[in-house]
Each structure stands twice: as structure tokens, then as C-alpha cells.
Amino acid sequence: MIQAKCHCGAASLGLPTAPTEATECNCSICRRIGARWVYFTRQEVTLPAPQSTQVYVWGDRMLAFHRCRSCGVTTHWQSLDGSRDRMAINARLIDGLDWSAIRVRPFDGADTWKYLDEDDAV
Ligand SMILES: [Zn+2]
Structure with missing residues (x-):
């Protein structure tokens, strides 16, 4: 189990595998956060204690961005659409x-919703 934890350690997640690839998105929220996202299903991840994070929801209200209630570091997002299982850490x-061994892929979430390093959609 790989651990991802905020600066103060109050909010910590468990992942099944270490990333070999991560996504940097240029949308209005991701570029401000500066996150590098890795994707899993909800079942693959051990979530932080619910009271350890605060949630930010905006726009079409599809995603909930979680940040540590104490240090403010963004930890993950989860879909608010119950039919979607995918989440990002x-x-x-x-x-x-x-990081020199991890492929960081630029994703154009601001506009085309495609990876900019090839033609793959999400
Ligand atoms: Zn924290």
C-alpha cells in the first residue's frame, strides 16, 4: 500500500500501486492547485477520515475537491455522480x-478535454 498524505498528516490516503504516470490538467481549478493526478476506482483507495477534509464543489457540481481541514493541502477528488466510480489522488x-521516472501527461481540461501529448481521449 502506497501512502499519500497532506503536509500536517491529518489527511492520508492509501493507494494500491505507486504511479508510473500522472496527469497535469490546465483547467481553472487544477492549474491553481498544481496537483499531479493519478486515477483509481473508489474501491482501490483507502480514504482519509471524513472529518479530516473539507470539500470544494463548483461549476456543474460533478466533482468534490477535498483538502485537509488543518493544512489546506488538496488531497483528492471524488465524483458526486453516484454512477461514476473514478477518483483522483x-x-x-x-x-x-x-518524478524523473514518472510520465507526467498534460491534459487540456480547460478546452478540448484531451491529452496534449497524444490523441487519446480520457
Ligand atoms: Zn493536513
């Missing part, structure tokens, strides 16, 4: 990652 919260 901010891989910058994983200690000791060798």
Missing part, C-alpha cells in the same frame, strides 16, 4: 517519488 502527496 494528488500524487504530489506521496513521499519519495522519483
Whole structure:
């Protein structure tokens, strides 16, 4: 189990695998947060205690962005649409990652909703 934890340690998540790839999105929220996202299903992840995070929801209210209630670091997002299982964890919260060995993929969430390094859709 790989651990991702906020600066103060109050909000910590468990992931099944270390990332080999992460997404940097240029949408209005992601570019401000500066997160590098890795995606899992809800079942694969051990979530932080609910009271350890605060939620930010905006726009079409599809996603809930969680941040630590104490230190304010963004930890993850989850879909508010119950039919969608996919969630994202901010891989910058994983200690000791060798980022030179991880493919960081630019995602155009601001406009085309495509990866900018190839033609793949999400
Ligand atoms: Zn914290």
C-alpha cells in the first residue's frame, strides 16, 4: 500500500500501486492547485477520515475537491455522480517519488478535454 498524505498528516490516503504516470490538467481549478493526478476506482483507495477534509464543489457540481481541514493541502477528488466510480489522488502527496521516472501527461481540461501529448481521449 502506497501512502499519500497532506503536509500536517491529518489527511492520508492509501493507494494500491505507486504511479508510473500522472496527469497535469490546465483547467481553472487544477492549474491553481498544481496537483499531479493519478486515477483509481473508489474501491482501490483507502480514504482519509471524513472529518479530516473539507470539500470544494463548483461549476456543474460533478466533482468534490477535498483538502485537509488543518493544512489546506488538496488531497483528492471524488465524483458526486453516484454512477461514476473514478477518483483522483494528488500524487504530489506521496513521499519519495522519483518524478524523473514518472510520465507526467498534460491534459487540456480547460478546452478540448484531451491529452496534449497524444490523441487519446480520457
Ligand atoms: Zn493536513
